[in-house]
Amino acid sequence: MKFIYSLQSEWLKTKRSAASWLSLIGGFFVPIIYLITFLKEKTSINSYYPFANIWKQLLLSMWGNMAMFLLPMGVILASSLITQMEFKNNTWKQLNTTPQSYTTIFLAKFSVIMLMMMKFFLFFNIGIFTSGIIPSLIFDHHLPMMPVPVLFFIKVNAKLFLSCLPIIAIQYLISLKFKNFLVAIGVGLLGLIGSLIGLGWKYIYLSPYSYPASLVAGPKDQINPQISAVVYTLVLMAISYYLFISKKEKG
Amino acid sequence: MYSIETKNITYNFSPNETVLDNINLQIPEGSIYGFLGPNGAGKTTTLRLILGLLKKQKGSISIFDKNFDKNRIEILKNIGSLIESPSIYAHLTATENLILLRKIYQCPKERVAEVLEIVGLSQTGKKKAGKFSLGMKQRLSIAIALLHKPNLLILDEPTNGLDPNGILEVRELLKKINLEQKITVVISSHLLAEIEKLVTHVGIINKGKLLFQGTLEDLHKMQNQSSSVCIETNNPEKSMKLISDLNLSSSLQNGQLMIPNIDKHQIAKLNKSLVENNIEVYQLALIKNDLESIFMDMTKN
Numbered sequence: 001m002k003f004i005y006s007l008q009s010e011w012l013k014t015k016r017s018a019a020s021w022l023s024l025i026g027g028f029f030v031p032i033i034y035l036i037t038f039l040k041e042k043t044s045i046n047s048y049y050p051f052a053n054i055w056k057q058l059l060l061s062m063w064g065n066m067a068m069f070l071l072p073m074g075v076i077l078a079s080s081l082i083t084q085m086e087f088k089n090n091t092w093k094q095l096n097t098t099p100q101s102y103t104t105i106f107l108a109k110f111s112v113i114m115l116m117m118m119k120f121f122l123f124f125n126i127g128i129f130t131s132g133i134i135p136s137l138i139f140d141h142h143l144p145m146m147p148v149p150v151l152f153f154i155k156v157n158a159k160l161f162l163s164c165l166p167i168i169a170i171q172y173l174i175s176l177k178f179k180n181f182l183v184a185i186g187v188g189l190l191g192l193i194g195s196l197i198g199l200g201w202k203y204i205y206l207s208p209y210s211y212p213a214s215l216v217a218g219p220k221d222q223i224n225p226q227i228s229a230v231v232y233t234l235v236l237m238a239i240s241y242y243l244f245i246s247k248k249e250k251g
Numbered sequence: 252m253y254s255i256e257t258k259n260i261t262y263n264f265s266p267n268e269t270v271l272d273n274i275n276l277q278i279p280e281g282s283i284y285g286f287l288g289p290n291g292a293g294k295t296t297t298l299r300l301i302l303g304l305l306k307k308q309k310g311s312i313s314i315f316d317k318n319f320d321k322n323r324i325e326i327l328k329n330i331g332s333l334i335e336s337p338s339i340y341a342h343l344t345a346t347e348n349l350i351l352l353r354k355i356y357q358c359p360k361e362r363v364a365e366v367l368e369i370v371g372l373s374q375t376g377k378k379k380a381g382k383f384s385l386g387m388k389q390r391l392s393i394a395i396a397l398l399h400k401p402n403l404l405i406l407d408e409p410t411n412g413l414d415p416n417g418i419l420e421v422r423e424l425l426k427k428i429n430l431e432q433k434i435t436v437v438i439s440s441h442l443l444a445e446i447e448k449l450v451t452h453v454g455i456i457n458k459g460k461l462l463f464q465g466t467l468e469d470l471h472k473m474q475n476q477s478s479s480v481c482i483e484t485n486n487p488e489k490s491m492k493l494i495s496d497l498n499l500s501s502s503l504q505n506g507q508l509m510i511p512n513i514d515k516h517q518i519a520k521l522n523k524s525l526v527e528n529n530i531e532v533y534q535l536a537l538i539k540n541d542l543e544s545i546f547m548d549m550t551k552n
Contacts (some may be wrong), residue, residue: 005354012351094338096356099327248306
C-alpha cells in the first residue's frame with residue numbers, strides 16, 4: 001500500500017505541470033493536423049487504398065510521422081521535466097525527509113513518467129480515432145468502412161511504448177544526477193539527432209535514442225529490438241538506482 | 252530522555268576542510284532548543300546530517316532513542332522539518348502542496364485546512380505557491396512541517412524572510428505547540444536575540460565546534476558571571492592596590508577602574524574596603540554583558 005501512496009503523491013505533482021501539458025498537446029498534435037488535412041481536402045480514411053485495412057493505414061501513417069522525431073523528443077522532454085521538478089522547486093530535501101524508502105521514491109517517480117507516457121499514448125490513440133471518424137461522418141455520412149483492428153493497434157502501441165523505455169531510462173538517470181535542466185535536454189537532443197543521422201548503422205541499437213525511429217526506418221535484420229530495449233532499460237535503471245541511493249547529498 | 256542525541260559527529264566536505272568537529276548534541280524531549288551560530292558555523296550541515304540528507308562520515312545519531320540509520324522511516328514519520336529555503340512546488344496551490352504530502356503521511360483530510368489556518372494561509376485559494384511572497388512560502392513550509400503532527404520539529408532559520416510581525420507570530424506558534432502538544436522544537440538561528448525569548452535550551456556552534464550547550468538558565472548564569480564593575484574614585488592608584496589585595500584584577504580606563512568577572516559579594520567587600528581606607532567613591536556601576544555579547548565573544552574567539 002505504501003507504494004500506492006507515494007505514486008499518488010508523485011502523480012499529484014504533475015498537475016498543471018509542463019510535462020502534463022506536453023502529453024496533452026503532443027498527443028493531439030499529429031491527429032489534429034491529419035484532421036485538418038482531411039477537412040481541407042473534403043476527404044476521409046474511406047478514400048485510402050481499399051485492399052488493406054484503412055485504420056491500419058491511418059495508424060501506421062500517423063505513428064510513422066511521430067516516431068522519427070516528435071515521439072522521442074516528447075519523451076526526452078517529459079522524462080526530464082518530471083524528474084527535474086524536484087531540483088527546480090528545491091524539494092529533494094523535502095521528499096527525502098518523508099517517511100519513504102529511497103527505493104520507493106526512485107520507483108514512484110519512474111512510474112509517474114511511465115504513466116505520463118501512457119496518458120500520451122491514450123491521447124494519441126483517441127486522436128487517431130477522432131481524425132478517422134469525424135471526416136467520415138461529415139463527408140461520407142457514416143462511420144469508416146472497415147472495422148478497427150484492435151489487436152493490431154495494441155501491438156503497434158506496445159512496440160512503440162517499449163521503444164521509448166531506453167530513452168526514459170537514460171533521461172531519468174541524467175535528470176537525477178544533474179541539477180541543470182540543460183544537461184538532460186542537451187544530451188537528449190544530441191543523442192536523438194546523432195541516432196537519426198546514424199540510423200542505417202548496424203550497431204545503432206547501442207544508442208538508447210534510436211529505438212522509436214528504428215521501428216520505422218532502422219535496419220531490419222538486427223537483434224530483436226523489443227528485447228534489446230527492455231534489456232537496455234533494465235541496465236540503465238540499475239545504474240540509475242545505484243547512483244541515486246549512493247548519493248552523498250540528498251537535498 | 253533526549254529527542255536527539257549525537258555522538259562525535261564529524262564531517263568534512265574535503266579532506267582539508269572540517270565542517271563539523273565532534274559534535275555532541277543533547278536535545279531534551281519537550282524542549283525548545285535554540286541552535287545558534289554565525290553563518291557558515293555548521294548549523295545547517297548538522298541538521299542535514301540529523302535528517303539523513305547528508306551521508307554520515309563519523310559518529311552516531313539517535314533520535315527518540317533509536318539509531319537513525321536503522322530506523323530511518325519510523326523516525327521520519329515523527330519529524331517535521333524545514334531546512335534553509337522553502338521547499339514547495341511552485342506550480343501548485345498551498346492546498347495542493349499539502350495534499351500531496353498528506354498522501355504520504357496518511358493524515359486526516361481536515362488536517363490540511365487546519366495547518367493552513369494555523370499559519371494564516373487559509374485565504375490563498377487558487378493562487379499558485381510560486382506567486383507567494385517569501386514570507387508566505389516560509390509559512391507554507393512551516394505548515395508542511397506541522398501537517399502530520401510530528402513529535403519533533405527541526406526548523407533551520409524559519410523566520411528568514413518574515414516581517415517583524417511574522418517573526419512574532421511564528422515564535423508564539425512554536426511556543427504554543429511546544430506547550431500544548433509537547434512537541435520538541437529545534438530551531439537554528441544566527442541571532443540570539445531572535446530566539447532568546449523562545450528557547451529553553453541553547454547550543455552554540457562556531458567553526459564546526461560546539462562551544463556551549465545547556466539550558467537558557469545556564470547561559471544566564473554565565474552572563475552573571477561575566478559581569479564587570481566600573482569604579483571611579485579620587486585615588487585610582489591606591490584603589491587598584493586595594494582591589495589587588497582582594498585578589499581581583501583591574502585595569503585603568505579613562506580614569507575609571509574596570510574589574511571583570513566579579514560577583515555581588517565581592518562588590519560589597521570592595522566597596523567596604525575602599526570606604527574604610529578613606530577613598531571617595533564617586534561611582535560604582537555594574538556592567539552586565541548581555542547574552543548577545545556573550546554569544547559574540549564565544550563565536551569571535
